Amino acid sequence: MRTWLTLLATASVVAAGAGAWGWNHYVAGTWTSSTVVVQVAPDLDVPWRLDALEEAWAGTPGERVLHHVVWRGWDGRLKAGQYTFHPEESVQTSAERLVTGDRDAVDVVVPSGRDVGPIAGAVSRRVFADSAQVAKWFSRDSVMWRVLPNTYEMWWDTDAEGVTSRLLREHRAWWNDDRVAAAAAQGLTPREATVLASIVQAETAVIAEAPLVAGLYLNRLKKGMLLQADPTLIFALGDPSIQRVLDVHKDVDSPYNTYKHKGLPPGPIRFVDPRYLQSVLHPAVHRDLYMCAKPGGDGTHDFARTYREHLRNARAYQTWLNKQRIFR
Structure with missing residues (x-):
């Protein structure tokens, strides 16, 4: 009898142990x-x-x-x-x-840039969105100017349409009443401000110069002058390798050719860093109408009020380009 009780007790302990282990x-x-x-x-x-x-x-x-x-x-x-x-x-x-669905959010960096491909690729590497589909959405005329490069928190399982919807919401939030009013004070709509900011950003990588460049182009617009912005020619030609704009480039037949067409081009020439948008909304106040890159290649510019002064700056820069053997 004791043997059976011992076996039963042992079995109970084993079962309890197994249950505890399983739990x-x-x-x-x-x-x-x-x-x-x-x-x-x-x-x-x-x-x-x-x-x-x-x-x-x-x-x-x-x-x-x-x-x-x-x-x-x-x-x-x-x-x-x-x-x-x-x-x-x-x-x-x-x-x-x-x-x-207690899942992670991921940081999605939407970079600034000229071409949609690398930007779509950067986005698709962070979320479950096909880069070709992201590029298709971002290339739409109604979308491109509304994409604000920044870092956004999204769910990893967001698709291309979801990414686009999120960025459009962020764009609406960014353009609050104060910013819309600031654009209007410069005679611009939000879209026009974005187009101008894209030119400013293409002109200078030196963010401290951006308000000066924005003020210059606004001066030209208010006077009814051609913008004559070299980056718009490079965009129209589709050749970002051009380092020296020549007279032959100015003949390109394109609505983006601001040497031929007055006013702003029909759309932005790149995805715009919001800091450059701010430079258009709050430009430097001055009377300059001309600008030319400075010799030395540091990305800064010489500004001028008169065409004569501008020609002097341009000759100095052209001489430097020749010395660097940069002919196109």
């Missing part, structure tokens, strides 16, 4: 000793998301999380997104996060 292993215990990042693609149908995770976590402690998901009957509820799991998380907590 700790598949529910309450931690499962990773290091941070784990996993991405659940939104283009997978929900039933296939578990399969994708099983493949990614095969032979790793992550299988315990998936066992918990299946045990709870949650395998049809996995949410898309990027998840970061930490060492202190229990199996149950991690499983619950997968089915409630």
Whole structure:
């Protein structure tokens, strides 16, 4: 009789131990000793998301999380997104996060630049958005001028349309009443201010000079003068390698040729850094009408009120270009 009681007690202890082990292993215990990042693609149908995770976590402690998901009957509820799991998380907590969508936000850097391809590529590397689709959205005339380069927090599972919608909301928020009024004070709409800012940014990489350049172009616009902005010619020619604008370049047949067409071109010539927009909204007040790059290649410019003074500056710069053997 004692033997049976001993065996029964032993079996109970073993069962309790197994139950405790199972509870700790598949529910309450931690499962990773290091941070784990996993991405659940939104283009997978929900039933296939578990399969994708099983493949990614095969032979790793992550299988315990998936066992918990299946045990709870949650395998049809996995949410898309990027998840970061930490060492202190229990199996149950991690499983619950997968089915409630407690996912990560990521920082998406939308860079400033001339060409849409590299910008779309930079965006698509941070979220689940195809770069070709991002480029397609960003290239739309109604969208391009509204894209403000900056760093934005988004969900990893955001697609190209979602990225565009987010940036359009940010654009509407940026153009508050004060900024719209500041543009109007310069005789510009928000779109026109963006177009001018794109020229200013293309003219100077020295942000401290931007208000001076903006003021110069505004002076020319108010006098009804041609802008004669070299970056618009380079844009029209589609050749960013041009370092020296020649007379032959000024004959290009394009609405972006500001040597032929008065006023602003029909659209921006690059995606505009908001700091350059601010330079258009708050330009330096002066009477200069001409500018020319300074010899030395440091990116700064000489400004002039008269054409005679400008010719003197231009000759000095052309002499420097010749010495550098820069002929185009």
